[in-house]
Amino acid sequence: KNEVEQSPQNLTAQEGEFITINCSYSVGISALHWLQQHPGGGIVSLFMLSSGKKKHGRLIATINIQEKHSSLHITASHPRDSAVYICAVSGSRLTFGEGTQLTVNP
Amino acid sequence: GAGVSQSPSNKVTEKGKDVELRCDPISGHTALYWYRQSLGQGLEFLIYFQGNSAPDKSGLPSDRFSAERTGGSVSTLTIQRTQQEDSAVYLCASRVDRGRGELFFGEGSRLTVL
Numbered sequence: 484k485n486e487v488e489q490s491p492q493n494l495t496a497q498e499g500e501f502i503t504i505n506c507s508y509s510v511g512i513s514a515l516h517w518l519q520q521h522p523g524g525g526i527v528s529l530f531m532l533s534s535g536k537k538k539h540g541r542l543i544a545t546i547n548i549q550e551k552h553s554s555l556h557i558t559a560s561h562p563r564d565s566a567v568y569i570c571a572v573s574g575s576r577l578t579f580g581e582g583t584q585l586t587v588n589p
Numbered sequence: 590g591a592g593v594s595q596s597p598s599n600k601v602t603e604k605g606k607d608v609e610l611r612c613d614p615i616s617g618h619t620a621l622y623w624y625r626q627s628l629g630q631g632l633e634f635l636i637y638f639q640g641n642s643a644p645d646k647s648g649l650p651s652d653r654f655s656a657e658r659t660g661g662s663v664s665t666l667t668i669q670r671t672q673q674e675d676s677a678v679y680l681c682a683s684r685v686d687r688g689r690g691e692l693f694f695g696e697g698s699r700l701t702v703l
Contacts, residue, residue: 516692526680526694569632573687576645577622579632 486510489570489580496587502557504583506570509551517544517555518569520582526569529555560587591615595681595695602671603703610666610698612681618693619686623656623666625677626697632680638664639687671702 487508496502506515517529530537530544532553537544541560546553557564565587570580594613602608614621623635634648638658649655653671658664668675678697684690 513687518692518694525696526682528691528693531691571632571692576634576637576647577682577692578634579624581631 485581486578487570487572487580489568489583491583492581493584494586496560496585498561498587498589500560500587502560502564502585502587504555504568504570504585506553506555506580507551508553508570508572508578510572510574510578512572512574514573515546515553516571516573516577517553518571520567520569522566529568557585562587562589593681593683593693593695595679595698597698598696599699599701601701601703604673605670607667607669608671608700610668610679610700612664612666612683612695614662614664614681614683615693616662617685618683618690619661620684620690621658621664622682623664624680624682626680627677635666635679668700671700673702676700676702 490505514531514533516531518526519529520526532544532546541558543556567582567584569582572578596611600608619640621638624632626632636656637645653669656666678699680697681695682692684692
């Protein structure tokens with residue numbers, strides 16, 4: 484079992500839909516990161532969380548430390564949100580999930 | 590520089606040759622990570638440097654891989670006697686230190702071994 488598991492692996496949505504990507508982890512962490520990777524592009528950090536909830540524009544990230552679970556939500560999704568979303572946890576090292584490929588169709 | 594800088598951006602080499610990949614982290618960042626990403630795959634941890642501590646080399650796939658970080662800043666990942674399975678994008682990331690700060694990634698070095 485991977486230390487960081489994401490679901491779903493692939494997600495296709497219509498423009499405007501509300502999207503949720505989930506991340507569960509099994510190790511002790513100091514922080515959880517949500518990252519975005521566009522095709523052929525670099526990786527950018529969206530959020531770093533150690534508790535509670537954060538919001539940037541249409542993106543919301545939540546974490547439940549007791550349940551070892553985090554979610555990334557995208558409200559009013561848009562085709563430009565199409566990317567791979569990666570969950571990573573930092574404990575003794577950084578451990579990455581396998582990523583969720585999101586495709587938002589117009 | 591303003592961000593994490595990696596070079597070369599692309600490297601094509603013949604099987605059996607040695608290659609060096611360079612990462613210049615954000616100034617002041619003590620934590621530096623090397624990962625690789627094969628086509629269509631997730632990120633695979635290679636090595637982690639934290640300040641002057643001994644690096645965590647547990648992700649290096651074989652003894653053909655080595656990395657060093659000079660003066661707590663620039664890091665070089667060396668792959669000796671390259672094999673075709675070494676073909677991947679090699680990514681470097683840095684953050685303020687192990688427990689703090691956002692992650693900043695370089696654009697990666699795409700290695701192709703023919």
